[in-house]
Amino acid sequence: MTKYKSYKDLVEQIKRVLIEYGANEFSAESVAIGLSETSLRGVDSHGIRLLPHYLNALKNGRINGKPNFQFKETYPAFLGMDADNAFGHAAGFKSIEVGMDLASKYGISAISVFNSSHPGAMASFALKAARNGYCCFSFTHADSLVQSYTSTSSFFGTNPICFAAPRKDEKPFCVDMAPTYIPWNKILECKEKGIDLEEPVAVDSFGHPTSDPNKAKGLIPIGKYKGYALAAMVEVLCSTLSGMEFGPHIPSMYGSPISKPRKLGQLYIVFKTDVNVEATYFLETLHIMSEEIRSQVSISENNTVQVPNDPQIKTESERLRSGIPIPSNLYNLLFN
């Protein structure tokens, strides 16, 4: 039977365990909040289920739980950040703090992070900025799993595009999406269950579409060459700019030695909402636009047309009441 815990309890216990494993306060809190909030929002693939992997990475040296972040102040509003092989969550939240501070002064700022690791869901960082009244892009590269258009193989990762903006009377607007129809986790899940994918959105070793998870070697990008192009764009933003390796040269999350830092790159861009309009106009107009979208006629009676992030906001509200479902292995680790 599935067990549930509140967001607050989950954050507290995850933080405690991470500190036990050697993480410092800021790192532990960053990961605890990032993973718990992601599960609270229903994005279970990037939530608390990652904790055992993270603990393993921390124990074996891939991750530095007590990083010494160093900023390269190359330009007033665009900094480099050496994350010292920290948790990607810690590097991300630190970047947003610094990015908001710089954006409040210059209007826009960016932080190009290097020597980083897996940051979980990019929405964690963009939403933090949006809750504080800023617009924010957050990008990371990832394991090489997106079929290159017309190729038999993958080059780029399922590199997500994430953007958030603040709204009046409701949680922020947020887009957080990989350029593929499904995440690679879906392949693993179908393999475990012995079932096929609902649609042939993976590719086999010949580059042909397949719905057989056992034959899947990569994922089909959305919009044919368009999803592939988006993955390429994010790769430039996260590796060429940061100085980290690109595409197939990135040490994979589960396939590379757990003692070896992954040396990933991320990019955060933070900006003010009031360059042309009052901040209150921005907040109100985005709320009005959201309400207009929701009032559109749906193709079926049972549906409401949704704004990006509506499904996650709904789940968050449900799980704030019911608690967050905890996988049993994790429940034992955290609460026994």
Place this chain on the structure above:
Amino acid sequence: MTKYKSYKDLVEQIKRVLIEYGANEFSAESVAIGLSETSLRGVDSHGIRLLPHYLNALKNGRINGKPNFQFKETYPAFLGMDADNAFGHAAGFKSIEVGMDLASKYGISAISVFNSSHPGAMASFALKAARNGYCCFSFTHADSLVQSYTSTSSFFGTNPICFAAPRKDEKPFCVDMAPTYIPWNKILECKEKGIDLEEPVAVDSFGHPTSDPNKAKGLIPIGKYKGYALAAMVEVLCSTLSGMEFGPHIPSMYGSPISKPRKLGQLYIVFKTDVNVEATYFLETLHIMSEEIRSQVSISENNTVQVPNDPQIKTESERLRSGIPIPSNLYNLLFN
């Protein structure tokens, strides 16, 4: 029989005609270069074929050919720009000039443009920045033609995402894409020819997929809700931020009075490549990555795996030799 003219001749004649119709030097040159270069790159939908429409808009008052650009210096690195109902091309090139200047000082800059009009292909602006050694995002909103996910109707436009970055030994990396499988022009073209779309990537008035151009009321976004989310993101960047109208409230390109300014918004973000690495490292690494992508195994013998912008670079090289094909109505206007 199709007639051809060189890029140089085309720019010169388009500029001459625009000046005859009342545009100032900067506006005429911006539009002439933007349209000619877009045709040179083979993106004919956004190239010189738009000139008659632009001249019509200029003659009838939708476009101000002698705009007085005014910058709002709200923040040091993030400016607002009142485009005074200029050609979108003129506002765009001016934004890039100012944006590069600010980025050289602050590392990153942004210009939120309001009171603008149709800017043609967004690649024109991002490529200008990239040729000068900068990375650049350029965004515009557009006519409401993208089916809202699970709705019978459209809300957002075919709002493009464009990004360019400089490379060593070759033209810049560039992504410039709408979040739909086809442009609306494809619908018009199929209607004229009396043929169906190759795939059911449009939607009828019930929100159901159709390949019949006569039933098409909107376009299916790529990746289901993902393309719709990208369109929403770009709308926030171009309308909420600029203070212009959003989605269905934008006066449509061909459906609204030609005497009435469209009052569109655009966003340009320009940044340096050398925040973490030497500029030469960035240029070289992006070239090396591009070559690695091209060396991947193709699914068929006749193909080479391409990097985004490779098809446009190839066409550019061909049309620099053969000239640019000119529609006959345009040929008479420009060269007789």
